[in-house]
Amino acid sequence: MRTATPLPCTLAGMTEARQVALRDAAALLAARGLSWTVRRFGRGATSLPGLAAARLAPGIDARLAANLRGAALVTGTNGKTSTAKMLATIVSGIGHPVIANASGANLRQSIGTVFVNATTLRGRFRKRNTYAVLEVDEAALPAVRPAVPGAVLVMTNLFRDQLDRFGETDHLVRLWTTMLSEDQAGATIVFCADDPRVTRLAQIAGEHGARLIPYGFAGAPDRTSAAELTPEPVTCPSCGAELGRAWTAIGHLGDYLCAACGFARPQPAVTVEIVERNGLTGQRLRFAWQDAAGTQIEEVDLQLPGLGNAYNAGGAVAAAIGLGLDARAAVGALAAAVPPFARFEHFTVDGRTIVLSLLKNPATMAELTSVAQGARLDRMVVALNDAFADGRDVSWYWDCSPADLVAGRPYRLTGRRAADFAVRLKYALADDPAQDPAGYLGLVDDPTEAVDRTIAEAPRDGTVLVVATYTALLGIRAAFAARGAIPPMPR
Numbered sequence: 001m002r003t004a005t006p007l008p009c010t011l012a013g014m015t016e017a018r019q020v021a022l023r024d025a026a027a028l029l030a031a032r033g034l035s036w037t038v039r040r041f042g043r044g045a046t047s048l049p050g051l052a053a054a055r056l057a058p059g060i061d062a063r064l065a066a067n068l069r070g071a072a073l074v075t076g077t078n079g080k081t082s083t084a085k086m087l088a089t090i091v092s093g094i095g096h097p098v099i100a101n102a103s104g105a106n107l108r109q110s111i112g113t114v115f116v117n118a119t120t121l122r123g124r125f126r127k128r129n130t131y132a133v134l135e136v137d138e139a140a141l142p143a144v145r146p147a148v149p150g151a152v153l154v155m156t157n158l159f160r161d162q163l164d165r166f167g168e169t170d171h172l173v174r175l176w177t178t179m180l181s182e183d184q185a186g187a188t189i190v191f192c193a194d195d196p197r198v199t200r201l202a203q204i205a206g207e208h209g210a211r212l213i214p215y216g217f218a219g220a221p222d223r224t225s226a227a228e229l230t231p232e233p234v235t236c237p238s239c240g241a242e243l244g245r246a247w248t249a250i251g252h253l254g255d256y257l258c259a260a261c262g263f264a265r266p267q268p269a270v271t272v273e274i275v276e277r278n279g280l281t282g283q284r285l286r287f288a289w290q291d292a293a294g295t296q297i298e299e300v301d302l303q304l305p306g307l308g309n310a311y312n313a314g315g316a317v318a319a320a321i322g323l324g325l326d327a328r329a330a331v332g333a334l335a336a337a338v339p340p341f342a343r344f345e346h347f348t349v350d351g352r353t354i355v356l357s358l359l360k361n362p363a364t365m366a367e368l369t370s371v372a373q374g375a376r377l378d379r380m381v382v383a384l385n386d387a388f389a390d391g392r393d394v395s396w397y398w399d400c401s402p403a404d405l406v407a408g409r410p411y412r413l414t415g416r417r418a419a420d421f422a423v424r425l426k427y428a429l430a431d432d433p434a435q436d437p438a439g440y441l442g443l444v445d446d447p448t449e450a451v452d453r454t455i456a457e458a459p460r461d462g463t464v465l466v467v468a469t470y471t472a473l474l475g476i477r478a479a480f481a482a483r484g485a486i487p488p489m490p491r
């Protein structure tokens with residue numbers, strides 16, 4: 001006699017694939033419900049649904065990702081938000097649906113949430129041929145990669161971030177080395193050839209069969225700025241000897257060669273050069289790449305200024321090639337790219353152009369200085385806070401000189417650390433007697449008031465640059481949004 005079979009609705013009588021599909025559907029349903037609930041409360045909306053789905057159906061993110069037309073993971077210290085946003089603009093500009101994660105929501109559970117919200121209960125993306133462009137936290141990368149199998153990996157650069165995170169770069173290099181040493185053949189790695197550490201990491205993946213697409217500047221960029229990022233001591237990542245340099249663009253990024261072991265910058269597959277600067281609001285870029293017909297060249301007017309954004313654009317075009325998209329169409333689509341939150345975001349108030357930009361470490365200071373020096377700029381506000389989100393330790397501004405940022409133009413200081421920054425500036429200007437300290441408009445405690453006053457003083461049709469740490473910028477931006485000058489921050 002047969003023993004009683006389990007009820008048909010239990011999992012035991014089904015094929016394994018059917019069980020997985022059913023469990024995924026149940027997980028998606030639960031996660032969707034959770035997503036709806038947490039969004040109403042405004043907290044955890046970017047991470048909890050993905051976390052719940054992964055708990056109920058382990059590995060679900062990778063199964064959902066298998067239904068994507070293509071995917072890219074963008075990581076690195078600087079430029080990942082802008083590069084990811086440019087790449088998403090390219091993909092949608094070429095005519096494909098694209099899903100992306102919000103800036104800052106770049107851990108595995110957040111990426112799971114993006115998939116949960118974009119799929120049906122059968123695990124299909126609602127729009128056919130959907131691509132995913134995901135920004136990934138550097139430390140979370142080894143955990144995120146298995147969730148998006150086959151994704152093109154885009155590595156921008158590795159810089160020392162805030163001082164209180166010192167030591168992290170070496171830790172990341174070890175973490176990524178392990179990850180890339182275990183890489184499966186067939187991976188595609190897009191990387192900045194001008195960063196020696198990133199190049200060495202890409203080579204490790206290449207030794208395991210990865211396809212490598214390096215990008216970089218066509219040659220030494222013409223820098224208007226005397227502001228130099230205190231160079232980070234980067235020795236040869238292959239043998240540890242001192243690295244020789246032909247030129248540098250930002251910090252340690254540039255052309256390099258190790259005389260001891262021959263480790264050298266690879267020839268980029270995609271090069272970018274700045275043809276013309278357009279002040280604080282953009283630049284004309286020229287791209288070159290190879291295809292079956294030979295060297296191809298295309299130019300575009302980008303609405304984002306600076307060397308950093310030229311690198312980001314190069315990375316986005318190289319990533320588009322990695323995704324199998326048409327390179328010329330990719331360059332053309334970049335014309336529609338707009339600055340992300342507070343990265344040279346610009347708009348008009350009372351006839352004046354207001355430019356908002358984040359200041360968070362020596363690299364952003366050097367970048368701001370470089371862009372500001374080539375631009376018409378009538379007034380400037382520097383707002384410094386030291387809340388947790390700003391980085392409590394703001395002493396990084398001793399690692400670079402702010403003198404050239406304010407040089408020759410009226411500027412006002414504000415924020416909780418304004419008085420300290422005034423001291424820093426005093427020393428920086430004293431070091432350089434050619435600088436005229438007469439531009440100092442004084443200190444105003446409240447950032448919004450400081451900005452309003454500075455705008456009112458600026459000539460009509462003038463330009464006001466506001467650079468600020470994270471929390472100061474949030475407050476200033478919210479004040480502009482409340483008056484309807486810009487859309488509010490997406491939640």
Ligand SMILES: [Zn+2]
Binds near residue numbers: 236239240259
């Ligand atoms: Zn070497």
